[in-house]
Amino acid sequence: MSSTETPDAPNPIEDLCKRLEIEALDRDLFLADPGSGEGRLFGGLVAAQSVMAAMATVNADERGEAPASSLLHSLHAYFLRPGRYDVPIRFVVDRIRDGRSFTTRRVVAHQAGEAIFNMAASFCRPEDGMSHQRAMPEVESPEGKPEWLTLRHRSLGLPEPQEFDNPIEVRVLDATEFEDDSPRDPVRSVWIRTRGKLPDDPDLHTATLVYASDRTLLGTAIKGAQGMPGKDFMGASLDHSVWLHHPICFDDWLLYSSVSPIAHNARGLIFGSLYTADGVQLASVAQEALIRNRRKKNA
Numbered sequence: 435m436s437s438t439e440t441p442d443a444p445n446p447i448e449d450l451c452k453r454l455e456i457e458a459l460d461r462d463l464f465l466a467d468p469g470s471g472e473g474r475l476f477g478g479l480v481a482a483q484s485v486m487a488a489m490a491t492v493n494a495d496e497r498g499e500a501p502a503s504s505l506l507h508s509l510h511a512y513f514l515r516p517g518r519y520d521v522p523i524r525f526v527v528d529r530i531r532d533g534r535s536f537t538t539r540r541v542v543a544h545q546a547g548e549a550i551f552n553m554a555a556s557f558c559r560p561e562d563g564m565s566h567q568r569a570m571p572e573v574e575s576p577e578g579k580p581e582w583l584t585l586r587h588r589s590l591g592l593p594e595p596q597e598f599d600n601p602i603e604v605r606v607l608d609a610t611e612f613e614d615d616s617p618r619d620p621v622r623s624v625w626i627r628t629r630g631k632l633p634d635d636p637d638l639h640t641a642t643l644v645y646a647s648d649r650t651l652l653g654t655a656i657k658g659a660q661g662m663p664g665k666d667f668m669g670a671s672l673d674h675s676v677w678l679h680h681p682i683c684f685d686d687w688l689l690y691s692s693v694s695p696i697a698h699n700a701r702g703l704i705f706g707s708l709y710t711a712d713g714v715q716l717a718s719v720a721q722e723a724l725i726r727n728r729r730k731k732n733a
Contacts, residue, residue, distance in 0.1 A: 450642065451633065456486045468483075471520075481645065484543055485555065485644050505678075507556055512553075512672070525544075538555070570715065573689060580609050581606070583598060602628060602646045605624060605687075622654045623691045642684050643684050647674070647676050647708070652721075655703070656725055658694055670724045678717050686711060688708050701722055704719075
């Protein structure tokens with residue numbers, strides 16, 4: 435324990451689990467606390483909370499029985515407005531369809547009377563069928579690789595963090611991409627894992643993976659034009675899609691491989707794939723992000 439830690443301070447993953455607790459106000463109305471923080475609310479958090487709200491209407495019916503179609507297999511979402519910390523978020527769930535094979539939900543997240551996030555989520559019943567995947571990229575292991583936050587602080591001339599409060603640990607495979615702003619191939623692989631052990635709850639594992647899927651993508655797009663995001667750039671996720679190919683168990687390192695095939699008109703498109711250490715592709719991700727020069731004050 436470092437000298438700045440307190441014995442009763444929750445570890446980062448415990449704090450995330452608390453933020454993912456959804457309070458049922460009514461049958462399809464839920465409330466969540468984004469917790470404290472600075473700046474704009476992390477989009478992955480409101481996405482993960484929306485997933486928890488959607489799953490709450492699927493994983494048990496009025497008789498308390500779980501339906502067959504209870505496995506989240508995809509979500510498609512838009513970030514409508516910047517969210518804020520320290521302001522409760524209200525989630526309204528629409529039960530679009532309850533089917534024998536597929537179930538559909540729509541979730542709108544509201545904060546301070548305005549919609550900030552809109553998501554469509556589809557659940558399916560596991561069944562036998564064709565199965566194939568491309569091989570995972572061949573990369574080095576995460577052991578001994580530097581922390582993403584450490585390298586980013588160093589590249590921006592900021593003091594290196596002595597401890598980390600982010601619930602997702604990110605290990606960088608190519609540390610040289612932080613050394614200058616020269617254009618590079620917009621392809622990246624990083625290792626991610628939770629900074630602590632998650633409870634044995636499949637819903638929490640799924641929501642935490644959705645939370646983590648919003649990490650590092652924007653930097654992949656910027657890498658192709660001007661290197662890593664610095665003081666002269668600002669960026670924000672515009673939309674976000676996740677496809678879950680297997681039941682999620684987020685208890686070890688996952689390889690997050692991403693590529694940005696195009697960026698234009700201040701928008702970058704990024705595709706990502708998440709693999710277990712033994713090469714199973716758990717999920718696929720797509721995102722378009724707003725990336726523009728930072729506007730000068732009083733300009």
